[in-house]
Amino acid sequence: VGWLFSACEGEPDDWEGFVYPNVSDMSEYDSIGPFSSLEECRGAALYRLRLSRSPDKGDYECGLNCRIDRDVFIRVCETTSQ
Numbered sequence: 522v523g524w525l526f527s528a529c530e531g532e533p534d535d536w537e538g539f540v541y542p543n544v545s546d547m548s549e550y551d552s553i554g555p556f557s558s559l560e561e562c563r564g565a566a567l568y569r570l571r572l573s574r575s576p577d578k579g580d581y582e583c584g585l586n587c588r589i590d591r592d593v594f595i596r597v598c599e600t601t602s603q
Contacts (some may be wrong), residue, residue, distance in 0.1 A: 536562040537587045538596070542573045544580040559602055560581055 535555040541547055553569060556562040566581035573579050584598030 533557065535586055536602075537584050537596075538562045538566040538569070538581060540566050540569045540579065540581045541572075541583065542579045543575070544578060554584075559585075563603070 527582045534557070535561055536557070537552060538556070540553060542549060542551070545575070551569060553565055554562060555573075557564065562583035566583060570576045570579045570581060580603075581600040582601045582603055584601045585597045587591040589595070590597045
């Protein structure tokens with residue numbers, strides 16, 4: 522019976538972080554994760570920014586359940602947040 526119940530549950534949410542060391546060049550980023558919560562993603566992204574050469578020039582975002590859109594070959598997330 523237990524396996525029937527677990528099979529009915531949806532996939533767990535995955536958060537993925539995108540850290541931009543230089544916000545004026547968003548083409549360069551580091552992808553980090555996955556994380557089980559937005560808070561974990563935020564903490565890891567902020568830590569990664571602090572380790573960068575110029576942490577005050579960077580930014581980050583966290584995306585929920587991101588996937589690659591095969592039509593346009595970009596990452597699409599259900600939602601993004603900081």
